[in-house]
Amino acid sequence: MDVEVIENSNKCARCNYCRVCPIYTVEGWESASPRGKLYTIKSLVNGEIDVDARVVKELFKCTTCGSCEVICQVEIPLINLWENFRAHLNSKGYILPVHKKLREKTFREWNPYGESREKRADWFKDLKNLTSTNSDLLYFAGCTASYRTLSIARDTVELFNKTGLDFNYAGVDEYCCGSPFLRTGQRDLAQKLFLKNYKKWKEMGIRRIVTSCAGCYRTIAKDYPKIAEKLDYDFDFEVLHTVQILDEIVDEIDFEDVDVKATYHDPCHLGRHMGVYEEPRRVIEKMGIELIEMEKNRENAFCCGAGGGVKSQFKELALAIGELRVKEALNTNADYLISCCPFCKLHISQSLNNFDKNINVLDIVEVVIRTLNK
Amino acid sequence: MEQLKNQFQLEVSKKFRRFDFHPVQRKLYSYDLSEPPKLLKRFLGIADVVIQPESKEEVYEILKIAKKYRMPVIPRGSATSAYGGVLPYKGGIVVDFTRLNDFEVDEDKKLLISGAGVVWWDVQKELVKRGLSLRVYPTSAPSSTVGGWIGQGGYGVGSLKYGSIAENVEWVEVVDFNGIGVKEPSKFVGLEGTTGLIVSAAIKLKDYDDDRALAFNVNIEDSIKLMSKSKAHTAFFYNDKYVELLKETRSLKIDDGNILLLTFESVSNTVSDGDEEVGELLWQDRFYPFRMRKISNLICVEVVLPIQKLIDFSKKIEKLPFIVMFSKTDALILILLTVQGEVKYSTWLQTMKLIKIAEKYNGKVYSPGLWFSYKSDKLLSNFEVLRSYKREVDEYNLLNPGKIFPFGPIHRLIKLADLVVR
Numbered sequence: 001m002d003v004e005v006i007e008n009s010n011k012c013a014r015c016n017y018c019r020v021c022p023i024y025t026v027e028g029w030e031s032a033s034p035r036g037k038l039y040t041i042k043s044l045v046n047g048e049i050d051v052d053a054r055v056v057k058e059l060f061k062c063t064t065c066g067s068c069e070v071i072c073q074v075e076i077p078l079i080n081l082w083e084n085f086r087a088h089l090n091s092k093g094y095i096l097p098v099h100k101k102l103r104e105k106t107f108r109e110w111n112p113y114g115e116s117r118e119k120r121a122d123w124f125k126d127l128k129n130l131t132s133t134n135s136d137l138l139y140f141a142g143c144t145a146s147y148r149t150l151s152i153a154r155d156t157v158e159l160f161n162k163t164g165l166d167f168n169y170a171g172v173d174e175y176c177c178g179s180p181f182l183r184t185g186q187r188d189l190a191q192k193l194f195l196k197n198y199k200k201w202k203e204m205g206i207r208r209i210v211t212s213c214a215g216c217y218r219t220i221a222k223d224y225p226k227i228a229e230k231l232d233y234d235f236d237f238e239v240l241h242t243v244q245i246l247d248e249i250v251d252e253i254d255f256e257d258v259d260v261k262a263t264y265h266d267p268c269h270l271g272r273h274m275g276v277y278e279e280p281r282r283v284i285e286k287m288g289i290e291l292i293e294m295e296k297n298r299e300n301a302f303c304c305g306a307g308g309g310v311k312s313q314f315k316e317l318a319l320a321i322g323e324l325r326v327k328e329a330l331n332t333n334a335d336y337l338i339s340c341c342p343f344c345k346l347h348i349s350q351s352l353n354n355f356d357k358n359i360n361v362l363d364i365v366e367v368v369i370r371t372l373n374k
Numbered sequence: 375m376e377q378l379k380n381q382f383q384l385e386v387s388k389k390f391r392r393f394d395f396h397p398v399q400r401k402l403y404s405y406d407l408s409e410p411p412k413l414l415k416r417f418l419g420i421a422d423v424v425i426q427p428e429s430k431e432e433v434y435e436i437l438k439i440a441k442k443y444r445m446p447v448i449p450r451g452s453a454t455s456a457y458g459g460v461l462p463y464k465g466g467i468v469v470d471f472t473r474l475n476d477f478e479v480d481e482d483k484k485l486l487i488s489g490a491g492v493v494w495w496d497v498q499k500e501l502v503k504r505g506l507s508l509r510v511y512p513t514s515a516p517s518s519t520v521g522g523w524i525g526q527g528g529y530g531v532g533s534l535k536y537g538s539i540a541e542n543v544e545w546v547e548v549v550d551f552n553g554i555g556v557k558e559p560s561k562f563v564g565l566e567g568t569t570g571l572i573v574s575a576a577i578k579l580k581d582y583d584d585d586r587a588l589a590f591n592v593n594i595e596d597s598i599k600l601m602s603k604s605k606a607h608t609a610f611f612y613n614d615k616y617v618e619l620l621k622e623t624r625s626l627k628i629d630d631g632n633i634l635l636l637t638f639e640s641v642s643n644t645v646s647d648g649d650e651e652v653g654e655l656l657w658q659d660r661f662y663p664f665r666m667r668k669i670s671n672l673i674c675v676e677v678v679l680p681i682q683k684l685i686d687f688s689k690k691i692e693k694l695p696f697i698v699m700f701s702k703t704d705a706l707i708l709i710l711l712t713v714q715g716e717v718k719y720s721t722w723l724q725t726m727k728l729i730k731i732a733e734k735y736n737g738k739v740y741s742p743g744l745w746f747s748y749k750s751d752k753l754l755s756n757f758e759v760l761r762s763y764k765r766e767v768d769e770y771n772l773l774n775p776g777k778i779f780p781f782g783p784i785h786r787l788i789k790l791a792d793l794v795v796r
Contacts, residue, residue, distance in 0.1 A: 055398050074667045
């Protein structure tokens with residue numbers, strides 16, 4: 001096992017400040033808390049306890065949101081630790097059933113939803129004329145925007161077009177970035193996906209990649225360079241999230257006057273993982289929207305509950321976390337909940353189902369398109 | 375025996391919604407912040423079951439079952455103490471109080487009526503919205519619970535002006551084998567649940583006022599003078615060795631040397647020549663004493679002694695990093711010891727040596743808990759009264775056995791070690 005995992009799990013001061021963890025907030029058992037998980041790992045390493053199905057399940061109850069890492073007094077790099085330990089469990093054959101299914105689906109269709117690879121670019125059929133095959137800027141829609149929240153992808157390319165931004169798109173040759181597999185310890189599959197995307201991008205002459213998805217952004221910007229280094233590949237792409245481009249061009253966009261209030265949900269992979277907090281807020285304010293912060297925001301933002309393989313394997317738990325985030329958003333009395341991640345949008349929208357009160361959940365690009373001066 | 379165990383499990387399963395018999399969960403509810411050496415670990419049991427009661431009535435049901443099966447009952451909040459108070463030393467039912475987390479505020483009487491599982495800093499945030507504030511809270515407030523600190527006892531932020539937690543509890547609601555009732559707190563604060571399980575408490579509040587923190591580069595003698603004539607609610611003294619560590623681990627831009635931190639309610643602040651920037655940095659850092667652990671494993675030794683003995687005692691420990699938290703009459707000193715590798719028996723002997731030095735200056739260990747229960751008769755002035763009350767309410771010694779009131783081999787082993795330490 002990774003020596004760092006062992007050393008870091010021993011560092012835990014057991015102060016329990018990591019009780020901010022969304023899983024622990026909902027489940028309330030020590031086994032669900034980061035402190036408890038570290039003690040479990042320590043006990044496993046010392047041979048004091050045995051691995052069984054329950055222990056494995058508890059260790060996978062983590063959205064890898066990183067709120068524990070932010071609060072940790074001894075600054076343990078917890079996101080890496082959880083992913084490394086999950087990779088270790090995988091290497092010993094411990095894989096949860098739904099995560100295994102995602103793996104199988106991805107090997108078949110190159111996306112974890114198991115949707116037909118041939119249909120990946122269906123959202124783009126009537127927008128093909130907007131691309132420029134000469135552009136070295138690639139739009140990477142990601143699996144969720146390609147198959148579930150199509151309007152985000154459509155609005156993004158429409159926005160690029162309206163603002164005169166040339167871009168290219170890989171169509172059915174865009175493959176899952178591998179984020180769900182890196183987060184759940186299935187590194188072999190993530191590496192395979194890296195290779196497929198990388199090859200295509202090189203063929204297309206891509207230099208810059210922009211994505212709508214916070215998870216894809218973290219993976220391509222932070223994990224791909226590490227995989228490339230391991231394989232001795234050059235990784236000379238500039239990687240951006242759509243909101244970073246928006247932040248650069250927002251001053252040149254002509255917006256309608258609007259009289260709405262919005263709150264902003266920081267996606268964990270964009271915020272805590274990549275430090276992008278102010279760009280979306282600047283864009284929202286430039287649109288003339290009144291921004292009302294939720295109580296937990298920026299690096300203390302509460303996770304939506306979907307990441308880290310939790311939504312797929314532990315549906316009810318993911319929804320319970322999502323509902324807590326929705327409650328916080330509803331408490332602001334805002335008209336809109338804006339985010340920068342198709343997966344957060346999808347999950348928060350589903351978490352709203354059990355509430356009487358409503359709030360419009362939109363991606364920031366969708367809001368921009370709706371407020372453009374026609 | 376097996377049949378009895380099955381019967382117990384069946385009864386727990388029928389009566390409670392939230393319980394867990396899984397061996398890993400039981401292990402996870404069998405630690406606190408202390409790092410006992412292997413020699414002592416051998417004598418420590420683990421929980422037989424963990425139950426999370428959702429009402430005081432459920433707590434009473436737990437006691438009924440405990441009595442029926444002669445099972446120890448160990449109350450647990452966030453387990454952020456290091457005295458072994460929440461360790462299920464002899465096995466038994468660990469009662470996790472975190473679900474008793476409702477509270478209400480009597481704004482007229484300025485009282486917080488809080489469930490035992492409420493986390494101090496969570497409730498403080500709500501109080502501030504109503505223009506009120508806790509008078510005292512522990513330095514582990516972001517995670518520690520109301521019941522946990524009351525059970526543990528001791529000093530915290532605000533204690534210079536408002537005293538210990540004992541002085542800030544109006545009443546406690548307690549469950550024992552006779553039922554549920556509101557009691558006067560003196561037989562329960564600092565007693566680790568050995569005389570009854572605290573399910574709720576009334577805590578004294580004050581009007582909210584912004585805190586203003588000021589730092590002074592002064593030695594311990596001047597710190598005592600400055601602190602005594604100030605109207606601060608909180609005073610911390612950091613010795614130069616501690617400041618060195620702070621700078622190394624936190625990249626704080628502060629001068630070398632000793633520092634006194636005084637924090638005032640802004641209305642009562644009459645001092646103006648301290649350093650506000652450093653004061654604010656240290657004040658923000660008050661909840662994070664463990665940040666030091668990122669550079670090496672550290673253990674903390676906590677002793678309390680009268681303020682007038684502090685100067686002499688501090689000379690004995692000047693080579694070690696330490697912080698002093700002042701109360702009205704006492705100084706709580708937190709001394710840091712660096713540990714290479716795992717905590718060994720010799721580390722504990724070092725700890726005990728420091729306690730012994732403090733005792734020469736009328737000092738004492740901060741809390742008896744499990745590890746120092748053999749000192750309880752000297753630590754608690756009304757020990758005999760408490761012991762007779764314990765016998766009265768806990769015929770079979772099931773309420774957190776081994777804590778406060780010595781029981782079993784551990785206190786004997788540590789007492790033996792105490793005898794050899796010089």
